[in-house]
Amino acid sequence: MKTTALALAATTAATCLVTAGVAHAYTTAAPATTQAVALPPGYQIVTLPNATVPNFQRRTLLCPGTKHVLGGGAEAQGNGAILVGSFPTGDGRGWIALGRQIGYNDVGISVYAICAD
Structure with missing residues (x-):
């Protein structure tokens, strides 16, 4: 893959x-x-599967062990779902995502990170 x-x-x-x-x-x-x-060295793609969370709630995915994030992304799922933010954590150890769904109180969010030593 x-x-x-x-x-x-x-x-x-x-x-x-x-x-x-x-x-x-x-x-x-x-x-x-x-x-x-x-x-x-230590290249790995890590995923945080889709979960329904309240609108604008952050989902954070951390790289395993002592690895650091090289890049990442996210997906907002649902009718009228909008990805509001997708960015690395402040310490460079993971990826954060948040979204919202128009007309609903919650949204499905998946998070992806590319990690390495």
């Missing part, structure tokens, strides 16, 4: 640069041969 996700990311990577008010998009083509990608 990690290799597939990295290969997909490598083949679909695009960089947008803004120079003098003009946006330029550059796409990187996939290499002709598949090469192994070196992952950081």
Whole structure:
């Protein structure tokens, strides 16, 4: 799964640069041969499965052991669900997410973190 996700990311990577008010998009083509990608030591994707929580309540996912977060994301689930925030913890050890659901008192939130040593 990690290799597939990295290969997909490598083949679909695009960089947008803004120079003098003009946006330029550059796409990187996939290499002709598949090469192994070196992952950081202790690389691990960690998930906090969907749970229903009150609107605007934070859900926090911590990396296991002494690992630190390299990146992360979240998903708000439900009718009219909106992801309000998705950001790393202040100490860099995990990921925080919160959301709300229009017309309801609660929302489903899933949290994802990419961790490494």
